[in-house]
Amino acid sequence: MLTEKTISGWNLQITDMLKLYRININHFKDPLEDKRLLQLVDDSRRQKVLRYLMPEDRKRSLGAGIIIRKILNENGLCEDCLKYSENGKPVADNVFFNISHGGDYVVGVASDCEIGCDIEKNGNAPLEVAERYFYLSELEYIRSAADKSRAFFTLWTLKESYMKMTGRGMSLPLDSFEVVPQGEEFLLGKSVEKGCFFKTAEFDSHIVSVSRELPFTFDPTDFHEILL
Secondary structure, X not given: OOEEEEEOOOOEEOOOOEEEEEEEHHHOOOOOOOHHHHHHOOHHHHHHHHXXXXXXXXXXXXXXXXXXXXXHHHOOOOHHHOEEOOOOOEEEOOEEEEEEEEOXXXXXXXXXXXXXXXXXXXXXXXXXXXXXXXXXXXXXXXXXXXXXXXXXXXXXXXXXXXXXXXXXXXXXXXXXXXXXXXXXXXXXXXEOOOOOEEEXXXXXXXXXXXXXXXXXXXXXXXXXXXXX
């Protein structure tokens, strides 16, 4: 049975139609051990879940399917309404959404305009990736940071959220656009794609970033956490 609660902490303030969801994969069993969990998603998602070899990957895939189903249901839609872009991004009529998973969490965001999200657990960052693919302004932000891994994953999640917002995903090169640090905020600099607005936050050693076509704000009061 799915339940939902609102908790204090990190959250996304709803502006127009904007909602953020979260699942902690440590709060439920491996779907292979408790197959009742597979009934929470449709058949195509079940097959996808079971293709993964590692329990954590099965749980993340299940969590993604649960959030997608919830977003669709809340907008009067079902999984049969889903279509896929040429880059494999799931899309539906009348609602824009995106899902990401990393570390202990799966997150999803729903909106009334183009949106993308990404989550990573802060850890040992592959700084060589930044040296090779990031803009000089982005590199300087990392080099000057006390926690270089945190700075890297902040930029990485911002960049990946933007790549997902455009619908291009990893087909959009990391060095084809620039995320410009400006104080505590971030702006989109040089880009061959559409403009966007960025927000980023951290909870439980995880960094989450969202890119949206229209302005939005984060708020610490309305986080929708899905419990299984």
